[in-house]
Amino acid sequence: MLRDLEKVLINEEVLQKKVKELGEKISEDYKGKNLLMVSVLKGSIVFMADLMRAITEKCQIDFMSVSSYGSGVKTSGVVRILKDLDRPLEGYDLLIVEDILDSGLTLDYIISILKKRNPLSIKICTLLDKPARRKSNVRADYFGFDVPDEFVVGYGLDYDEKYRNLPFIGVLKPEIYKD
Ligand code: IMP
Ligand code: MG
Numbered sequence: 064m065l066r067d068l069e070k071v072l073i074n075e076e077v078l079q080k081k082v083k084e085l086g087e088k089i090s091e092d093y094k095g096k097n098l099l100m101v102s103v104l105k106g107s108i109v110f111m112a113d114l115m116r117a118i119t120e121k122c123q124i125d126f127m128s129v130s131s132y133g134s135g136v137k138t139s140g141v142v143r144i145l146k147d148l149d150r151p152l153e154g155y156d157l158l159i160v161e162d163i164l165d166s167g168l169t170l171d172y173i174i175s176i177l178k179k180r181n182p183l184s185i186k187i188c189t190l191l192d193k194p195a196r197r198k199s200n201v202r203a204d205y206f207g208f209d210v211p212d213e214f215v216v217g218y219g220l221d222y223d224e225k226y227r228n229l230p231f232i233g234v235l236k237p238e239i240y241k242d
Contacts, residue, residue: 064226067239072215073208073232081207082110085188086117089158089205093120097183099155101148103173104128105227106162109219110190114160125149131169142172152182162219163191164206167199174201191215191232208232214240 089098098118102111104126115124128146157177161170170187177185188205195212210232216222217229222239 064229067226067235068216068233069236071231071233072210072213073218075231078207078218078231079113082113082190083117085205085207086114086119089114089188090117090119093118093122093156093158096120096156097154098122098158099152099182100124100158100160101177102126102160103162103169104146106219106221107160107190109227110162111160114188123155127173129169129173142169144176148177152177152180155182157182157185159185159187161187161189161203163193163210163215164189164201164203165193165196167197167201170201171199190218191220 098120100111100115100122102108102124105128111124115122125148126146127144127148129142130145131142159170159173164170164187174185186204187201189203190207191210192203192206192208193210193212213234214222215232216226216235217232219227220232221227222235226235
């Protein structure tokens, strides 16, 4: 697996430090609130698992899974809900936890769906942000790192469903994309 990588972009230590910082900030901001962390499967699971343990206030978690219509690496913006949240959202302060904000079209769509369910508030926490590729007005309330316009993998993020188990964020060698 490591042989497929061109370079490590964000190493494990730097990642963990940032996740701790985000957890502290979120803990502070959500004091006295009814925090429900919503993880968008599957890319955000590793981040979610670390982030929730860095939060010192009470919180609950839930998961949703969406698939975008369109080819592998690009998003069309139209998403289909494959797995919905388990509960109604009234009374909750939602924090959507994402792996990466790319075009933003997926999150835009998810937010429009969740808003209709009348949560008390909705905020976004993304580990990575690729602002160069944004096609919507979505912006993250919390984010870890800006990344360049390169396809990154690891720490939950995949290429062709692989590399999610890398404990750091890396860039794949270009030849891996070719068939
Ligand atoms: P968006 O709708 O373009 O913002 O798409 C966001 C989703 O595309 C993310 O949740 C990822 O699943 C996927 N994605 C976008 N960029 C990358 C990348 O560099 N590596 C892995 N997955 C990515
Ligand atoms: Mg994702």
